[in-house]
Amino acid sequence: xxxxxxxxxxxxxxxxxxxxxxxxxxxxxxxxxxxxxxxxxxxxxxxxxxxxxxxxxxxxxxxxxxxxxxxxxxxxxxxxxxxxxxxxxxxxxxxxxxxxxxxxxxxxxxxxxxxxxxxxxxxxxxxxxxxxxxxxxxxxxxxxxxxxxxxxxxxxxxxxxxxxxxxxxxxxxxxxxxxxxxxxxxxxxxxxxxxxxxxxxxxxxxxxxxxxxxxxxxxxxxxxxxxxxxxxxxxxxxxxxxxxxxxxxxxxxxxxxxxxxxxxxxxxxxxxxxxxxxxxxxxxxxxxxxxxxxxxxxxxxxxxxxxxxxxxxxxxxxxxxxxxxxxxxxxxxxxxxxxxxxxxxxxxxxxxxxxxxxxxxxxxxxxxxxxxxxxxxx
Amino acid sequence: xxxxxxxxxxxxxxxxxxxxxxxxxxxxxxxxxxxxxxxxxxxxxxxxxxxxxxxxxxxxxxxxxxxxxxxxxxxxxxxxxxxxxxxxxxxxxxxxxxxxxxxxxxxxxxxxxxxxxxxxxxxxxxxxxxxxxxxxxxxxxxxxxxxxxxxxxxxxxxxxxxxxxxxxxxxxxxxxxxxxxxxxxxxxxxxxxxxxxxxxxxxxxxxxxxxxxxxxxxxxxxxxxxxxxxxxxxxxxxxxxxxxxxxxxxxxxxxxxxxxxxxxxxxxxxxxxxxxxxxxxxxxxxxxxxxxxxxxxxxxxxxxxxxxxxxxxxxxxxxxxxxxxxxxxxxxxxxxxxxxxxxxxxxxx
Numbered sequence: 001x002x003x004x005x006x007x008x009x010x011x012x013x014x015x016x017x018x019x020x021x022x023x024x025x026x027x028x029x030x031x032x033x034x035x036x037x038x039x040x041x042x043x044x045x046x047x048x049x050x051x052x053x054x055x056x057x058x059x060x061x062x063x064x065x066x067x068x069x070x071x072x073x074x075x076x077x078x079x080x081x082x083x084x085x086x087x088x089x090x091x092x093x094x095x096x097x098x099x100x101x102x103x104x105x106x107x108x109x110x111x112x113x114x115x116x117x118x119x120x121x122x123x124x125x126x127x128x129x130x131x132x133x134x135x136x137x138x139x140x141x142x143x144x145x146x147x148x149x150x151x152x153x154x155x156x157x158x159x160x161x162x163x164x165x166x167x168x169x170x171x172x173x174x175x176x177x178x179x180x181x182x183x184x185x186x187x188x189x190x191x192x193x194x195x196x197x198x199x200x201x202x203x204x205x206x207x208x209x210x211x212x213x214x215x216x217x218x219x220x221x222x223x224x225x226x227x228x229x230x231x232x233x234x235x236x237x238x239x240x241x242x243x244x245x246x247x248x249x250x251x252x253x254x255x256x257x258x259x260x261x262x263x264x265x266x267x268x269x270x271x272x273x274x275x276x277x278x279x280x281x282x283x284x285x286x287x288x289x290x291x292x293x294x295x296x297x298x299x300x301x302x303x304x305x306x307x308x309x310x311x312x313x314x315x316x317x318x319x320x321x322x323x324x325x326x327x328x329x330x331x332x333x334x335x336x337x338x339x340x341x342x343x344x345x346x347x348x349x350x351x352x353x354x355x356x357x358x359x360x361x362x363x364x365x366x367x368x369x370x371x372x373x374x375x376x377x378x
Numbered sequence: 379x380x381x382x383x384x385x386x387x388x389x390x391x392x393x394x395x396x397x398x399x400x401x402x403x404x405x406x407x408x409x410x411x412x413x414x415x416x417x418x419x420x421x422x423x424x425x426x427x428x429x430x431x432x433x434x435x436x437x438x439x440x441x442x443x444x445x446x447x448x449x450x451x452x453x454x455x456x457x458x459x460x461x462x463x464x465x466x467x468x469x470x471x472x473x474x475x476x477x478x479x480x481x482x483x484x485x486x487x488x489x490x491x492x493x494x495x496x497x498x499x500x501x502x503x504x505x506x507x508x509x510x511x512x513x514x515x516x517x518x519x520x521x522x523x524x525x526x527x528x529x530x531x532x533x534x535x536x537x538x539x540x541x542x543x544x545x546x547x548x549x550x551x552x553x554x555x556x557x558x559x560x561x562x563x564x565x566x567x568x569x570x571x572x573x574x575x576x577x578x579x580x581x582x583x584x585x586x587x588x589x590x591x592x593x594x595x596x597x598x599x600x601x602x603x604x605x606x607x608x609x610x611x612x613x614x615x616x617x618x619x620x621x622x623x624x625x626x627x628x629x630x631x632x633x634x635x636x637x638x639x640x641x642x643x644x645x646x647x648x649x650x651x652x653x654x655x656x657x658x659x660x661x662x663x664x665x666x667x668x669x670x671x672x673x674x675x676x677x678x679x680x681x682x683x684x685x686x687x688x689x690x691x692x693x694x695x696x697x698x699x700x701x702x703x704x705x706x707x708x709x710x711x712x713x714x715x716x717x718x719x720x721x722x723x724x725x726x727x
Contacts, residue, residue, distance in 0.1 A: 269486035273549065276441060277500040278473040287499075291490045 026295050029372040036368020039361035046358055050171040054130050057164035058141050058150050061327050065149075065159035070345045071096060071109045073154040073162075076141070080116060091119040091141070096149060108344075118144040154347035156335050165327050166351055172328040173309055174358070176243055180308040181301050183247035188254025189297070195255070196262025197285060203259070210252040218249055222311065226320040235326045242321050246311050250304055257300045261293040295373035303366035306359040313355055329355050380455050382557055382589050383438070383476075385413040388447035390430075390437055390613075407433045408613045410447070412689065415557070420583065420590040422604035422621070424597060424636065428659060430613040431593045435559045437462075438591065439478050440469055451476065453556070474504055477550035481562035483542035487534040487549075493520070494530040497548050504553065519552045520545070522585070523578060540571035544578065551582060559591045564599060576603055597640050601625055601712070609633050612660065612670040615689055619697035625712045629692050629699035631675045634709040669702070677707055 031037060049056060074093040082088055095115030098107055123142025130136050143150045153163040195206040225245045229238060265271055266289075274288045309329075315321030316330020317337075324331065332351040336342055342349065390408040408430045415421050423431045436442045438449050440461050449461045451472060459472060480486035487496055497516045501507060507515060517527045523544040534542055543563065550558055560579070564572040576599065583590060594600050600607055600621070607624045609617040609632065617630040628634045659674075660666055666673050672682040681702050689700040701707070 269480045269482055270488040272441060273478070273480060273486055273546075274488075274499065276439060276473060276478050277503050277549075278470040279499070279503050283503065288488055288491075292488070 023295070026369075026372045030368050033368035033371060035364050036371075039364035039368070042357065042361040043365055046170060046354075046361075047174060049167055050174045051131055053167050053171045054128050055136060055138075056140050057161075057167040058139055058152065059161040059164045061160065061165040061168040062325070063160065065155075068096070068109070068149050068151060068155045068159040069157060071149065071151045071155040071159065072111060072345075073347050074111065074149075074151055076119065076152050077116075088116075091121065092116045093119055093143070093150060093152065117148040117150075119150070120144055153350060154345065156345070156348060157341070162332075162347060162350060165332055166329075166354065169327045169329045169332050169351060170354065172239070172322065172326060173312060173330070173355075176239065176246070176312045176322075176328070177305040177309040179243045180246040180250055180312075181304045183243060184250035184254050184304060184308075185297070185301050187247065187251035189258050191251065192255030192258030193262055193285065196259035197266060197281070197289075199263070199266070206255070207259070210255055213249060213252050218311070219314065221249065222246070222315055223318070223320055226315055235323065238323055239326065242312065242315065246308050250308060253304060254297075254300055257296065258293075261296060262289060265289045265292060296370075299366060299370035299373045302362065302369050306362040306366075309355070309362075310359060380417050381414055381452050382417040383413075383415040383452065384450045385411055385434075385438065386448045386450065387412060388434070388437060388449065389445045390433055390442070391445045406613055408437065411613075411615055413608060413615070413618070415589060415591060417556070417589055418587065419605040420592055420603055422592045422594060422600040422607045423610060424594055424600055424607060425610035426595060426636075426659065429610040431595075431610050432561055433613075434610070435478070435561050435591065435593050439476055439559055440464070441478075451557075470504075474500075474553045475556045477553060477555040477558050479543075479546050479550050479558060479560040479563045482566050483539050483546055484566075486546050487542055489534055492531055492533055493525065493537075493545055496534070496545060497530075497552050500549060500553050506553070516548075516552060519548045522582070523548045523551070538571075539567055540575060543567060543571075543575055547575075547578065547582070551586065551588075554586065555588070557589045557591065559593070561593045562595070563592070565594065565596060572599065579603065597636060597712075609636065614670050614700065616671065616701070617697075617699045618689065619699070623695070623697045627711045628709045629697055629704040629707075630671075630701045631677050631707065631709065632671050633699075634711075635674075637712045638710065640712055669700075677703060679703070 074096075077092055077094070078089065080088040080092065093116075095112045095117055096109050097112040097115075099110050100106070101108055120142055121140065122138050123144075125137055125139045125142060127135060127137040141150070141152075151161050151163075153161075153166065156162055156165070191206055195203040222245060225248070226242065229241050233241065271284060271288055274284050279288070312321055312328065313330035313333065316328050317333045319334060321330050322328050329351040332348075333355075336348040336352070388408055388411040389406070392405045392407055394403040394405055411434060413421075423434060425431050433442065437444050438461075440449070444462050448463070451459045451461050453459065453472075453475060461469060461472060461476075464472070487493075491499070494513075494516055497520060498512055501512055501515065506512075517530060520530060521527060525541060525544055525548065529537075534545065537545065543566075547563075563579070564575050567575060579590070580603065582588060590603075592600065592604055604621050606618070606620050608615055609624075609630065611632050617624065617628065617633045619629070624633060625637065628637060660670075666683075667686075668684050669675070669678070669682040669687055672678040675682065679702070685702070687700045687702045687704075689698050690704075691698050692704050
């Protein structure tokens, strides 16, 4: 008896230490993919920006100033040599002065290197709620004198701070990607799961619908759906409506992936074994089938996020996605639509750069995850 | 001995490519199978690939619906349950009594579950016991099949093929079953491991009072483990006889052919190859009329092409065969060669 209990003890302790689990193995393979790891950091940084938007943005994204329309980027400087040759250390930005362009006779802003406006980190500000629930009254950067201009990345047509708008736009654009994929994932798993698990006519019907949806050109379809949204909806309603529209197409790809996995797993012996154990369908699906492809689902979902972000950006750029008071990368890029603005204020293209960086990193990250999730991979 | 299970007139058809407009094509996987399994025996089902032996096993265990006929289980003398007529919910309690061991130990264990959970799963599904008791039962079952207690926290990929098959056996036995269907349970293993697992199955049979239906294509293994052998060809039972009798004197030409193919691990005793096997196995969707075997049978006569022979007892013995000439043909068994029986060989293995 004593020996038996001892063995049980041994067994229990043996069961406890975390041996290389599915995700442990996956993480190890993922880390070998250097580009994917770097991308993960970049994507992580962007999401951090999205979460901390209010704290990081120096100004209110909708605060405008007629005095500083199309003000060029000030940049952020730390070292300066004084007249007497000594060094000034500390953050500052240059001031602005107006110049008349002798050819076009147009008033333009130029950086005035004579004027240095001191900048503070963790500057006090109007109280606000971080992420909607943490009360704070400090910003990451702010000018010493609240009357001084602070346009680190320049200003737009209405003299709004581009950096602040970009940071707030990051929140909207990235979250719409996640929300859209979450919604698509839900539809995809439920519909694809049913199709793959039960097969038969339901499977055929679902797959024909999927093919039909996928055969339609997406932009006109989105345009049509987005144009059907009532104009008097609030910003939040439009946001959710656009998410829904994007995931209406997004679910098809995920449904295919899920269906494929279910089809191949359904005939696996270990699933038959569970069925012969008398397990219910629910138990078979949740305990035996889904755990063996969660990693694939995560990889597929990650790869679907950039598509969503791009779609939102495209729609908003065309003026049919999110509407003006909401700041997203797409709505920001609307300002960069005409060539004359671009020529005089090229900094308005910054949101485009963000889109490129984020989409690329997400794709690399997703590729890395997919390769890591595939045990038969290299 | 009492009867444990009977298969009555079982037929199974698969539907192929029923397109929206195309005509449904059907494939007869099993045709009017009649079988009886006695409590405590080991019944082997043999035949070449595609003869329907696995399908038969799956129909018996209700993993697949049958097209016609019944499978009746007799849990006690005088009690009978028609498994084929039960709904999914109704059959659940009987799943404890009839268990299956799978062929491929690589795919029959869930790669994402620890060994403990794999073996505990049936107990959890049937809500038989909990925590402490469950733990003890799982570990004692695993120890009986030779998996040490300290290995229960590992995932299946940490085990060798033979060990995995032992885990599969533990999963089948943890519910204390009466009938175990072993579908090619050892054919994926090395010969030396095969012997170990076969011996383990024999020991467990004695210990738990099990009945086996042993599906295999390996006559050497069958000779070693089975009390009775059912030979299948193209979804038909062509011969059903006690192992000794079948190996001594087969009554169906197909059985003779199979026995002839039994390798003898001694080059000096190698049998001269008397006859080549004629032809291929006919396609199941396009089966010959008359006796299913007549296209390849070297003794085939006119009657074989027109009339299908029924399975019948030969000279009133326990040996049954489905051949028009079962009584008259002088077919060669496996023990022809002087002094060296296939049975001995199998044991020597």
